[in-house]
Amino acid sequence: MSIFFLTQRQLSTLRAAADRIIPPDETAGAAEAGATDFILRLQNNELSAHQTAYAQGLNKIDEQATTQFAQLFADLAPAQQDIVLQAIERNHAIFFRMLVEHTLEGFYADPSNGGNRDAVSWKMIGYRAEGGIW
Amino acid sequence: MNDFDAIVIGTGAAGGIVAAVLAEAGQRVLLLERGADNPSPESPRDHLRNQRLSIYGHNAGPDISDHPRIAVAPNGTTSLVHPHEPGYQNNAACVGGGTRVYGGMAWRFMPQDFRMATTYGIPAGSSLADWPITYDDLEPFYERAEWEIGVSGATGADKFAGPRKKPYPLPPVDSNPERIALERGAAKLGLNTFPIPLLINTIPYNNRPACGKCGMCIGFACPTNSKNGTQNTMVPRALATGRCMLVTGAMAQKVHTDPRGNATAVSYFVNDKLQTHTAGMVICSAGAIESARLLLNSATVHHPHGLGNDFDQVGRHLQGHTYTGAFGVMPEPIFDGQGPGVSIATTQFNHHNPSIVGGGLLANEFIKLPALFIKWAMPPGQPRWGLAAKQYARENYRRTIHVQGPTQDIPNPEARVTIDPQIRDRWGIPVARLSGTTHPETIRTANFLRHRAEEWLTASGAKKVWSYPPQLQLSAGQHQAGTCRMGNDPKTSVTNSWGQIHGCENLYVIDGSLHPTNGGFNPALTIMALAFRSASYLIDRDQ
Numbered sequence: 001m002s003i004f005f006l007t008q009r010q011l012s013t014l015r016a017a018a019d020r021i022i023p024p025d026e027t028a029g030a031a032e033a034g035a036t037d038f039i040l041r042l043q044n045n046e047l048s049a050h051q052t053a054y055a056q057g058l059n060k061i062d063e064q065a066t067t068q069f070a071q072l073f074a075d076l077a078p079a080q081q082d083i084v085l086q087a088i089e090r091n092h093a094i095f096f097r098m099l100v101e102h103t104l105e106g107f108y109a110d111p112s113n114g115g116n117r118d119a120v121s122w123k124m125i126g127y128r129a130e131g132g133i134w
Numbered sequence: 135m136n137d138f139d140a141i142v143i144g145t146g147a148a149g150g151i152v153a154a155v156l157a158e159a160g161q162r163v164l165l166l167e168r169g170a171d172n173p174s175p176e177s178p179r180d181h182l183r184n185q186r187l188s189i190y191g192h193n194a195g196p197d198i199s200d201h202p203r204i205a206v207a208p209n210g211t212t213s214l215v216h217p218h219e220p221g222y223q224n225n226a227a228c229v230g231g232g233t234r235v236y237g238g239m240a241w242r243f244m245p246q247d248f249r250m251a252t253t254y255g256i257p258a259g260s261s262l263a264d265w266p267i268t269y270d271d272l273e274p275f276y277e278r279a280e281w282e283i284g285v286s287g288a289t290g291a292d293k294f295a296g297p298r299k300k301p302y303p304l305p306p307v308d309s310n311p312e313r314i315a316l317e318r319g320a321a322k323l324g325l326n327t328f329p330i331p332l333l334i335n336t337i338p339y340n341n342r343p344a345c346g347k348c349g350m351c352i353g354f355a356c357p358t359n360s361k362n363g364t365q366n367t368m369v370p371r372a373l374a375t376g377r378c379m380l381v382t383g384a385m386a387q388k389v390h391t392d393p394r395g396n397a398t399a400v401s402y403f404v405n406d407k408l409q410t411h412t413a414g415m416v417i418c419s420a421g422a423i424e425s426a427r428l429l430l431n432s433a434t435v436h437h438p439h440g441l442g443n444d445f446d447q448v449g450r451h452l453q454g455h456t457y458t459g460a461f462g463v464m465p466e467p468i469f470d471g472q473g474p475g476v477s478i479a480t481t482q483f484n485h486h487n488p489s490i491v492g493g494g495l496l497a498n499e500f501i502k503l504p505a506l507f508i509k510w511a512m513p514p515g516q517p518r519w520g521l522a523a524k525q526y527a528r529e530n531y532r533r534t535i536h537v538q539g540p541t542q543d544i545p546n547p548e549a550r551v552t553i554d555p556q557i558r559d560r561w562g563i564p565v566a567r568l569s570g571t572t573h574p575e576t577i578r579t580a581n582f583l584r585h586r587a588e589e590w591l592t593a594s595g596a597k598k599v600w601s602y603p604p605q606l607q608l609s610a611g612q613h614q615a616g617t618c619r620m621g622n623d624p625k626t627s628v629t630n631s632w633g634q635i636h637g638c639e640n641l642y643v644i645d646g647s648l649h650p651t652n653g654g655f656n657p658a659l660t661i662m663a664l665a666f667r668s669a670s671y672l673i674d675r676d677q
């Protein structure tokens with residue numbers, strides 16, 4: 001198993017999609033917080049069985065992007081990306097639900113899981129906003 | 135001469151107590167625990183791998199690959215499940231058992247909970263039964279559990295509780311903004327509320343410090359050792375006598391019996407090597423599912439259906455709690471981040487509900503970890519992704535209240551543990567097969583309760599309130615109970631009121647398995663009280 005089960009293109013699609021699931025605003029979005037690193041780490045451990053589903057699902061996102069907007073997903077404007085993801089949510093519901101749940105898990109779990117850098121989501125919602133001993 | 139006077143299998147809520155009481159009375163005890171002494175030292179505080187949210191693993195056992203079970207879904211589908219997966223009905227496996235990682239709510243059952251059949255009649259298809267003992271019989275042992283393990287609470291504040299002779303040893307947890315809001319709502323509705331009794335040190339006790347308020351009580355071992363379980367009270371007391379030998383990583387395989395069914399020895403695996411030790415008595419305290427499995431797996435030519443199972447009772451009446459409740463979003467933040475967080479309850483709806491069998495307590499929640507908030511506490515229809523979802527979490531994490539509680543399960547004989555004919559664990563021991571569902575009456579009660587939770591939240595000022603209908607499914611899990619019920623009639627129960635298997639001299643079950651019914655309360659304090667009561671009988675009897 002390697003971290004290279006995804007191509008560079010699939011990786012950038014993953015990062016771009018994660019950033020529409022939890023977009024950056026006045027605080028970090030999913031990609032900056034590391035949620036995609038969390039997902040990759042899972043794929044290499046507990047979720048290795050989902051590697052193919054991920055690779056295929058990310059391809060579907062790019063196919064949808066090319067069909068609708070004649071560009072790769074990562075190169076689209078955020079509003080266009082949302083339209084693409086809505087189509088994916090309708091037509092590839094299982095994959096999309098998995099992608100959303102994994103992104104949320106990474107972003108909101110403890111920083112040592114790798115997807116919540118500097119406890120950015122915790123500070124955002126007010127859980128241990130002042131930091132903690134644990 | 136026997137190797138030991140007694141062998142106790144399991145170091146959980148019950149086993150730790152039995153071992154200590156016996157050893158302190160002079161007996162030589164072998165205490166077996168399949169789990170480790172210190173569960174998950176490498177990642178004890180993983181929000182995705184713990185005993186509450188175990189998506190990718192957990193932190194207090196049992197080992198994920200060594201201990202499969204078979205789960206039979208309500209539609210009959212059979213699946214092989216691992217300990218962290220849905221359907222497994224896991225509790226924990228480590229020194230302290232469930233008490234290592236529990237939330238520590240320390241409830242006494244109410245007097246009516248020991249008299250369910252008499253109070254309500256027996257619903258068709260259910261095996262609702264009275265206990266062979268009353269609240270008054272257990273009261274002195276609740277007191278021992280509260281003082282010897284350590285419980286904080288507000289004495290006398292629960293006006294529906296049974297009578298007690300001694301106050302709680304520790305003062306109640308502090309109030310918080312959430313509790314103040316819920317008190318306001320309760321006052322409008324005329325509900326009696328009070329601080330939740332907890333097995334948590336609010337001040338130093340038993341040479342251990344007061345709670346550090348980290349807010350990771352439920353599903354985690356306590357980092358300041360301020361949460362009281364058997365691992366930091368009774369097990370150390372047992373070991374301090376010098377007469378108790380604790381073996382961890384010891385998986386009991388079989389209880390050996392003579393033709394009459396009296397216990398002679400226990401075989402267990404340590405490091406995959408089979409050992410056998412003889413003893414004057416054997417106590418199964420492996421938890422409701424594993425104690426039943428062990429008795430069924432200990433069949434002999436004289437007891438071909440398993441020990442204590444001449445009347446096909448072992449493993450039946452499996453029950454736990456159907457959790458129910460509601461969520462509410464408050465206009466202002468009510469979250470102060472201070473653990474344990476859980477701080478207010480009512481027992482107003484445990485009984486006396488018009489045309490409802492039983493009921494259950496309602497309480498606010500422990501500090502909700504963010505990952506759990508995202509998974510459980512989004513209102514229906516709330517988008518799970520996009521900027522709106524992020525903003526929702528940002529605005530409402532500190533405003534959301536979750537009121538919930540354990541519905542008293544109405545037991546039925548078809549909810550049960552059997553032995554799977556094919557699947558074996560790492561050591562070749564046939565695994566538990568779990569089938570059946572709770573009784574439909576449980577669901578009716580749970581629905582009643584969730585509407586009370588909604589009313590409470592609305593009266594407390596929540597601007598948005600929602601809940602989910604409970605499902606008819608098997609209820610066991612962390613509150614598992616009932617599989618070796620005690621009673622007076624050997625045809626309808628497995629043990630007498632001391633946990634002694636009917637017809638046997640020296641074979642006992644002492645753990646959640648004994649509960650004929652499981653109350654509308656978290657069960658650990660009752661399991662502890664029963665363990666003190668039975669263990670006292672064992673030492674009196676031997677003198």
Ligand SMILES: Cc1cc2nc3c(=O)[nH]c(=O)nc-3n(C[C@H](O)[C@H](O)[C@H](O)COP(=O)(O)OP(=O)(O)OC[C@H]3O[C@@H](n4cnc5c(N)ncnc54)[C@H](O)[C@@H]3O)c2cc1C
Pocket residue numbers: 143144145146147148149166167168169185186224225226227228229230231232233235236237238239240241352353354384385386387419420421422424425428612613614644645646647656657658659661
């Ligand atoms: C996250 C969580 C939160 C909880 N919160 C609360 C709460 O707030 N209040 C409350 O009252 N209850 C709570 N509980 C439930 C409580 O922990 C259980 O009711 C209680 O621990 C059950 O006691 P027991 O003695 O029946 O079994 P356990 O405590 O489960 O102990 C059984 C022990 O036997 C061992 N064992 C099993 N099979 C074998 C074998 N073959 N060989 C050797 N050893 C074996 C197990 O590893 C285990 O350690 C919670 C549980 C969990 C997991």
